[in-house]
Amino acid sequence: xxxxxxxxxxxxxEEALRFYAECGFGSITTLVRHGDNGMPVRTESMRGKIxxxxxxxxxxxxxxxxxxDAEPMRGFAMxxxxxxxxxxxxxxxxxxxxxxxxxxxxxxxxxxxxxKLTDKFGVQWMLNCTTET
Numbered sequence: 374x375x376x377x378x379x380x381x382x383x384x385x386x387e388e389a390l391r392f393y394a395e396c397g398f399g400s401i402t403t404l405v406r407h408g409d410n411g412m413p414v415r416t417e418s419m420r421g422k423i424x425x426x427x428x429x430x431x432x433x434x435x436x437x438x439x440x441x442d443a444e445p446m447r448g449f450a451m452x453x454x455x456x457x458x459x460x461x462x463x464x465x466x467x468x469x470x471x472x473x474x475x476x477x478x479x480x481x482x483x484x485x486x487x488x489k490l491t492d493k494f495g496v497q498w499m500l501n502c503t504t505e506t
Contacts, residue, residue, distance in 0.1 A: 377434055377435055377436060378435040378436070378451060379435065379436040379437065379438075380435060380436070380437040380438075380496060381437070381438060381439075381440050381444070382423075382437065382438070382439050382443060382494060382495075383439065383440065383441055383443050384418075384419075384439050384441065385439070386422065386423040386426065386437050386438055386439040387422070387423055387439075388494070389437070389492075389496070390423075390426060390428055390437060392492075392493075392494070393428060394428075395467075396467040396468060397430075397463075397467075398428070398430045398433050398464075399428055399429050399430015399431070400428070400429070400430065401426055401428055402427045402428065402429045403425065403426055403427035404423065404425075404426050405423070405425045405426070406420075406421050406422065406424055407419040407420055407421065407422050407439070408420040408421060409421075412424055415441070416441060418441060419441055422439035423437065424439070425438050435451070445495060446497070447497075450489065450497035450498060450499045451496060451497065451498050452498070452499040452500075452501065453498070453500045453501070454501050454503065455500060455501070455502045455503075456502065456504045457502065457504070457506070458486055458502050458504070458505065458506060460502075461478070461486060461500050462478065464500060465488050465490070465500050468490055468492050468498050468500075469490050469492070471492070471493030472490050472492040472493045473490060473491045474489075474490045475489045475491065475497075476488050476489035476490075485501050485502060485503050486501070486502040486503075487499070487502070488500055
């Protein structure tokens with residue numbers, strides 16, 4: 374059994390996944406569009422938007438799609454557990470572009486290097502680095 378996250382966007386899934394690829398998380402490995410190859414289209418505004426996608430990279434695997442009736446993403450966060458501060462700083466800075474930092478990246482009371490933000494697509498991210506280098 375494997376547990377995976379599934380992110381629901383209203384119409385920005387492709388832009389978000391492209392951004393995550395540019396951040397260095399991985400790449401889109403599966404992509405199915407609303408209306409392609411006989412796939413259903415609930416509303417014409419969804420034609421060509423992402424019906425289902427898989428995104429994978431080293432230690433990363435999640436699914437995503439566009440749904441015009443998707444609820445705002447809240448009450449959860451995607452969490453990276455890292456062991457390299459330079460990589461943590463890089464990823465945090467990239468994800469923060471156009472987003473909102475809710476916990477600045479820094480050493481926390483539990484001793485780890487941690488920060489939390491909501492990216493420009495409304496996805497919350499937590500980055501926790503367990504080492505000092």
